[in-house]
Amino acid sequence: MIAIVKYNAGNIASVKNAVERLGYNCSVTDDEIEIRRAAKVIFPGVGEASSAMEYLRERKMDRLIRSLEQPVLGICLGLQLLCRHSEEGNTNCLGLFDTSVKRFPTTDIVPHIGWNDLKQTRSLLFDGFGSEDTVYFVHSYYAEICSQTIATCDYILPFSAAMQHRNFFATQFHPEKSASVGERILGNFLKL
């Protein structure tokens, strides 16, 4: 069973659909026991950082997520919440990735919306990822590059497109919306 963490962030249905298209059973849940027992946990989300963190803290889900031992995949806001701090709402986040989240400078169009390529991919997550492949991004905040960065993307400036620390993986882009390329990345995670 794959658990998708249910909280006050949007876009969770698309992640569930994508996992099911790959042939896995999944459950969208905020139940601690169910999340702890899941083979893999996905922590998705589109939304605002401070209200999401407040929601997680009120329900003690911040401690739950931090203490998970199975492979966890944060997506988009999920990636940002796994970092130390976000400029969005001046929010202290979960602190699993040793980097902070900043707003893109407005020297080009913000949000960064659309298909972009990945550089310096180094992880099992990107098994089979080709040099011509692109993935779908939609975000106005980015995580700075750090030693846990496992893929970068360049838009306005280079940033962390994916990160990994221990059992925690995360992508700034949306594998669930990145056509067959994204399905492969999600599939690689689910096979870990």
Added chain:
Amino acid sequence: MLRKRIIPCLDIKDGRTVKGVNFVGLRDAGDAVELAKRYVREGADELVFLDITATVEKRKNLTELVEKIAREINIPFTVGGGINSLEDAQAIIKAGADKVSINTAAVQHPELITEIAAEFGSQCVVLAIDTKLEHDEWIVYIHGGRTPTPLRAVDWAREGERRGAGEILLTSMNNDGTKNGFALDITATISAGVNIPVIASGGAGTMNHFADLFQQTKASAALAASIFHFGEIAIPQLKQFLRQQQVEVRIQQT
């Protein structure tokens, strides 16, 4: 490099696609989901579904259709047409749409842009602007292009951005349906005047028109309907052509 996006638009009525669909090899050319899946296979970067259903009771079909689309396709999609309130937007987004497009309701109640953005984020809100050149001014029209407003398209686009729209879908009524090319002047003005992506719509007839758009304006995406539905331009060929013209596009690997 961020790729320029090619976006087919599908008109939906009572849960099916209407007008200008003439595809060989589709089991049912009127089935929106089948058509959407075909475009995904061909390398469309996103899809827009425009609901032109008139009656309220039949709009329930739309939510069911959106759920079905969300289950079956793996690229982002926008749903527009008749979204008049936060509740309408909530129903569409909860059903699985990535974005909603609002037009008439945004002009009549501009706070709707902010309300949807506050709940789901700016990236969920596409402000659709239908505009027509009259006496040297690009004027905003509503009600599917039937009613003029006092708004100038440039001002309205800027206000939409300020109120929280994440993208502008700009349709030139002068160009729409002509196949004479996109309205390059107003698209250039608006795409340079806002700091959010502009999707250009109306007038695509040849592959060169797409190249002109991306070379002469800052548009992030191009939207078209009938030329794709009738197979006059196939998306894979269009993208190869654009790449030869030094326009960065995503080429679908098979």
